[in-house]
Amino acid sequence: MKTHSLQSKLFSAYLGMACLILFSFAVFFYIFTSNQLKESQLSAMTTLNSTFQTQTDSAIRNLDTVSVNINYSSISKTILNQTFDLNISDKMLSDMSNLFISLSGTELKADQVNLYDFSGYVLQSGLSTMVKKTDASQNEWIETAKNSHGKKVVTAPYSTCVYTKSNRYPQWFISLYRSFTNQYGRGVGVIETAKQCKSIFKSIISYEKKNRGNAASVYVFNESGDLIYPYDITEDKADNISRYYSLTDSDQDIITVQSPITDQKEYVSRLNSAYTGYTYLTIQPESVILAPAYKMLKILLAVVAAFLAAAVIVSYRLSRSVVKPVKHLKHIIQRMELDTLGQEKVTSYPVSVNELEELYQAFQLMSDNLKDSMTQLNEAKDQEMKARSMALQSQINPHFYYNSLSSIMVLAENGDTDTVEKMCRNLSRIMRYITNTAETTVTLREELDYVQKYLYCMKVRYQSSLNYSIDVDESLLDQPVPKLIIQPIVENAIKYGSDCEPPWTITISSTINQNSWQIDVTDTGPGFTEKAKKKINSDIMNVIRNPGMPALKINGLGTVNVFLRWKLFCKDDIIFRYGNTADGHGIVSIGRYFQTYAEE
Known part of the structure; x- marks a missing residue:
């Protein structure tokens, strides 16, 4: 068996005890802080999801309210003839525009209101006010709304230059379509209320700007799997984000996943909207959630290192205070001869440990007795x-x-x-x-x-x-x-x-x-x-x-x-x-x- 010096054993014992205490405290602190941060962040993400849903649902609901008010307005039916021919005079266009604005309210619940007939004309009011031939790109949505029997139809985000003064800078909109009926309850057209995406997703955009760099990723999907938010991204990024769509079918509100994009561990807060059918996913990587813990851990490790340095010094001095008198006694024994027994008084050496002082006294007594015996x-x-x-x-x-x-x-x-x-x-x-x-x-x-x-x-x-x-x-x-x-x-x-x-x-x-x-x-x-x-x-x-x-x-x-x-x-x-x-x-x-x- 390999032997070690008493000082090395004492030093190892003191230092090992200090390391055990410090590292146990560091591990406990990290685990406790990590759990607290996770709980706090997940709670915040759930609150954010609820805020995003409420604001978005409110914006969509406003569009729906405007379309419903136009559909049930007797004034609109009075202005238009029974045949619902939108090829109207300038006076009728002005009256209809004023009507739409009054129904939209002072807050402009809809940025644009379009009324389509089935003969190929559209009456526009809002950002653009005119009567013109219907764009063929709208035919699909007009047909869908016509067959929805009065239910709302919400589109995915789309970009267009129709409502801008310059064709070089398109804007993103979401439209709500609903069939328009005459005074006899027969469908004679389709109402489209549109609003800019930056207004609909105002709370999400504001959150991301405010927390730039540390903001959680917010993804919104509709029931068809279309990416609703973010809306102004490239197809490649949209394809990557679409990998998260599978989480919309989960029955859990908090999900832990391995990111399909970065392969990092992430926490997902999930919330469904019964009104719009949107699913809100707020995603935050674990590294971001635990960033304060990592920062605190670095500080803690620095403190632990300082404590360990102090522990090394204290352990060395403690072990030396015990071993030094023992070595001193050993040197006295090595120098001792029969002729010098009892001459060197070891009790004059300063000792800080009671047991060592007793050992010195016992050795001095033995030396004196041995000297007497030898004499x-x-x-x-x-x-x-x-x-x-x-x-x-x-x-x-x-x-x-x-x-x-x-x-x-x-x-x-x-x-x-x-x-x-x-x-x-x-x-x-x-x-x-x-x-x-x-x-x-x-x-x-x-x-x-x-x-x-x-x-x-x-x-x-x-x-x-x-x-x-x-x-x-x-x-x-x-x-x-x-x-x-x-x-x-x-x-x-x-x-x-x-x-x-x-x-x-x-x-x-x-x-x-x-x-x-x-x-x-x-x-x-x-x-x-x-x-x-x-x-x-x-x-x-x-x-x-x-x-x-x-x-x-x-x-x-x-x-x-x-x-x-x-x-x-x-x-x-x-x-x-x-x-x-x-x-x-x-x-x-x-x-x-x-x-x-x-x-x-």
Whole structure:
């Protein structure tokens, strides 16, 4: 499993929580706002459809009212003769025009009123006032109205230049046709009331101008599937809009569709007019409806980004405030050594979290307790080493006593009282040196002075058979060494170096190198046998594997005893060698490396 740092985990947790809250709020806000906008826009579209229908129906109804009033006007029937011949005089044309204007009212419910007979003439009043032959393009509508038995017939929008002063700028009209009957109720002609499309669809046009760019698309279809509005567009656009005609058969007032033109999601408000048969479709793309939400969402995302940036900073500082003290504590632990336990006070570091402060206090308490324990352990270890050294030293004493007493006995038997006196004096000094257990460490000078007295005693014993020399560099005489560290080596040199024909010579010399110093004790005897070296090596390995004092025995302790005591004293700086010289004589060396070199 891949591990992560505590700071990265805390940072991720804090930042993740902030992101979750901010994005949850953003999603909730967007969904809530979108639903509110959709409901508001659809309600507005339904209201718009109702407004468009009311205004358009009112305009068509006005045309219908004018046609009905003309049809039932007795004055019109009086002016015209019974044969309903529209080839009338100028006075009759003026009277009929005034009549139509009065019936249209002051608001001019119809821009143009045309009265057709079945003999091919039309009486026009309004934008154009005259009597002329009927245009063949009107025959279809005249025939339809004639066969409608008095019901209104509403045309689709059409453009014409007939009612304009200039033939270059046609205008769009919608006409309402109705059959005209005489006083006997027989159909003798057709009434056409016409009005400009810009007046009929005034509310729609005004809405589109007012909301240019964001206005909903308004389409009006009649029962035949003809596009009534918009009316002044090209055939290609009309064909595209006609794809929406299928929605007129829906039984739902609000429809969600995929635009057949743009392939975008759109909302459609649908309304049918029972009077005109028109179906009003108000269509708005979802992108337009939700445009305020998108704009607000961008602002919200900017705010969220700002909050996230702040969350990153806050999360980083929070995680760092927790992790930094932990890292500080880690560095303290890494720097800590046995010699520096308890010296660095971690409780002085500022911590802002109670749990971390408790951790610091617990660590400080542990460090102090560990320091006390180590102090006690070191003291106990020093006492143990001192006790072991004194115990090893005490093992040497009987050994030397035995040899010294043997020498005095021989001198006394020979009657050499002066030598016995001098021998006893040296022995007394030697005994005082040995029995002074207050100090287990002496200088090399003191140790060599003791060895010299010891060798004198041995010289007295062996006379001319034993010779000795001590040549140690003056700079080494102040080096500290364990008491009785050289004497056992000299004693063994005399013991095993005399295993040949005399004279025997014991030499004590020193060597100083750049990194170490050592004392060499050399004899002129036959040297170490292979068996003896294996035995000594085995005893030393046993001592290393099983630290402690060797078994208490008067003889045979020299080499192992010296190694064990010198090892306790020098630790890793020890130099201890034994073997034979190039001439085959025995040599034992003790020394130590200088501390700086040992550390390297």
